[in-house]
Amino acid sequence: MYSLLLSIIYFAFISLGLPDSLVGAGWPVMHDDLGVPIAYAGIITMIIASGTIVSSLMSDRLTRKLGTGLVTALSVALTAAALIGFSTSGSFWLLCLWAVPYGLGAGAVDAALNNYVALHYSSRHMSWLHAFWGVGASISPFIMSYALTEGLGWASGYRIVGIIQIALTVLLFIAIPLWRKVNPGIPQDHDAQEGAPITKPLSLxxxxxxxxxxxxxxxxxxxxxxxxxxxxxxxxxxxxxxxxxxxxxxxxxxxxxxxxxxxxxxxxxxxxxxxxxxxxxxxxxxxxxxxxxxxxxxxxxxxxxxxxxxxxxxxxxxxxxxxxxxxxxxxxxxxxxxxxxxxxxxxxxxxxxxxxxxxxxxxxxxxxxxxxxxxxxxxxxxxxxxxxxxxxxxxxxxxx
The missing domain is CATH 1.20.1250.20 (MFS general substrate transporter like domains)
Structure with a gap:
């Protein structure tokens, strides 16, 4: 079970990297199709970054209430929905709308998974997991390139990555019971080192x-x-x-x-x-x-x-x-x-x-x-x- 959960976390880190390079890879074509200046990419990335910052700050409260497994599954589902939304958007302002869940999903899963691995796995696994983020970030430009060179359009690039995220979401929901089976009594309610009960989330x-x-x-x-x-x-x-x-x-x-x-x-x-x-x-x-x-x-x-x-x-x-x-x-x-x-x-x-x-x-x-x-x-x-x-x-x- 330990190895199975670790494998799932590896896949989740690949998923975390997949959306990160898509905007940059597709924007040279997207801005022409949408009829907006090339500089408008900065607006999209700022909205995504803002959502990521907000959900990162909320991660402690969410993880204590829902658990790491459910937060991870819901966050990837939110990102998948945003990617499918991007693939169906015909205007720049719709992209801005879908950029909100795009960022919110990324921040929560990033913080939740990083904390879980920091608590329960060695330093080498943390390094390898972040290497798999790099794998995901490197794959997505190739997916977008394939969609563009094959004449499928930039929307298909987002759709392909969105479908991958949907498949991973299903896997993560199925795997939710594994999180507590592998590490029962994890410190969501108690400090594993000191045995002290945690009464409320730590504020900023x-x-x-x-x-x-x-x-x-x-x-x-x-x-x-x-x-x-x-x-x-x-x-x-x-x-x-x-x-x-x-x-x-x-x-x-x-x-x-x-x-x-x-x-x-x-x-x-x-x-x-x-x-x-x-x-x-x-x-x-x-x-x-x-x-x-x-x-x-x-x-x-x-x-x-x-x-x-x-x-x-x-x-x-x-x-x-x-x-x-x-x-x-x-x-x-x-x-x-x-x-x-x-x-x-x-x-x-x-x-x-x-x-x-x-x-x-x-x-x-x-x-x-x-x-x-x-x-x-x-x-x-x-x-x-x-x-x-x-x-x-x-x-x-x-x-x-």
């Missing part, structure tokens, strides 16, 4: 008062800011500032995402040996090395291209390790609420920071790209190291 204000929570939120925002900025702007930087051909830049920009996915599979092998703190520390340092390689003022672009791959590998363990360390840093009874808030911080960083770079890059020049990344590397590293010191002092005081 209450969570922010816990020492160290603001530190990890800033670190998580920093990581997601640099990740999304690199994914969106690296190809433009390579072309405009380093004189790389469009084809080569596009290939290496995709290597950043592939580096994250492959790196998570590889880091899962050593995750339990190194531990979450070391994975976070070395991950940020490797991203910094990659950014410095990109910034080197050399005539050849080889170091810049290699630096982008280095940065992708460095980024691989940071997100999963931050999530997995949350129960240890803040207590199992607080982890669901804090992971939900971390998800909100993550989506805030990935939504707001790339457009900010776009403004700064237009004003100052694309040359600032690696230095923009380095700023967030320093912020993330400083915040996580301060948290490590805080947690170590807390453990020393408890032991005394």
């Amino acid at each position: 204000r209450g969570a922010l008062r816990i020492p160290g929570v603001p530190l990890i939120l800033l670190a998580f925002l920093a990581y997601c800011a640099l990740e999304s900025t690199a994914m969106i702007w690296s190809a433009t930087y390579l072309v405009q500032d380093r004189g790389v051909t469009v084809e080569t830049a596009a290939a290496f920009a995709s290597f950043f995402l592939l580096g994250i996915t492959a790196g998570r599979f590889l880091s899962g092998v050593i995750a339990d040996r190194l531990g979450d703190r070391q994975l976070i520390r070395y991950g940020f340092l490797l991203i910094g090395v990659g950014a410095l390689m990109i910034a080197l003022p050399l005539e050849t672009s080889v170091f810049a291209l290699a630096g982008l791959v280095f940065a992708g590998f460095g980024a691989a363990p940071v997100y999963p390790a931050i999530i997995h360390s949350t129960p240890e840093n803040f207590g199992r009874h607080n982890s669901q609420a804090i992971i939900g808030i971390q998800m909100a911080a993550a989506y805030t960083g990935s939504t707001l920071m790339p457009p900010l770079f776009g403004v700064l890059g237009t004003w100052l020049g694309m040359w600032i790209f690696p230095f923009y990344i380095i700023v967030f590397v320093i912020l993330g590293l400083v915040m996580t190291e301060r948290l490590n010191g805080l947690v170590a002092r807390r453990k020393t005081e408890s032991a005394a």
Whole structure:
């Protein structure tokens, strides 16, 4: 049963990644069909991100009331409905309407599954699970490409992914009894470490008062800011500032995402040996090395291209390790609420920071790209190291 539930969670993480790349993959055709400017993609993604932030903040209350299994099933069902809605939309404003459940479904399942895995599975499984998110995020552009090249239209791309999500929803509803059979007495009503009853969900204000929570939120925002900025702007930087051909830049920009996915599979092998703190520390340092390689003022672009791959590998363990360390840093009874808030911080960083770079890059020049990344590397590293010191002092005081 343990292995069966783990397999289902793996599929759920693939499902989590599937919708994430669809808007970007289909928009070059969609905006023409809908008769709207290409910049309107930002409106869609902002609505999705807003819904994701809201449902992430509500995840603690929802999971305590419904359980992880039911929240996961309902969230995937909501996402499936939104994807089918996209496939039937003939106007931009209908897309905006369906973007609301699109985002709400993503945030709740993300926070619920991440907390469940952090509580009940080892660090290596967290790394591998997030690698499967990368698999899902990489598959969906190919599905959209197939729909477009075969003359089926962008709506068919959404419909295909929606049908996959519906099939997974059925599987998740069937599997709901497994969650409690595998982990009976899980900490939805009691703290598994302390045996203390949980009387009510932890509020946002209450969570922010816990020492160290603001530190990890800033670190998580920093990581997601640099990740999304690199994914969106690296190809433009390579072309405009380093004189790389469009084809080569596009290939290496995709290597950043592939580096994250492959790196998570590889880091899962050593995750339990190194531990979450070391994975976070070395991950940020490797991203910094990659950014410095990109910034080197050399005539050849080889170091810049290699630096982008280095940065992708460095980024691989940071997100999963931050999530997995949350129960240890803040207590199992607080982890669901804090992971939900971390998800909100993550989506805030990935939504707001790339457009900010776009403004700064237009004003100052694309040359600032690696230095923009380095700023967030320093912020993330400083915040996580301060948290490590805080947690170590807390453990020393408890032991005394």
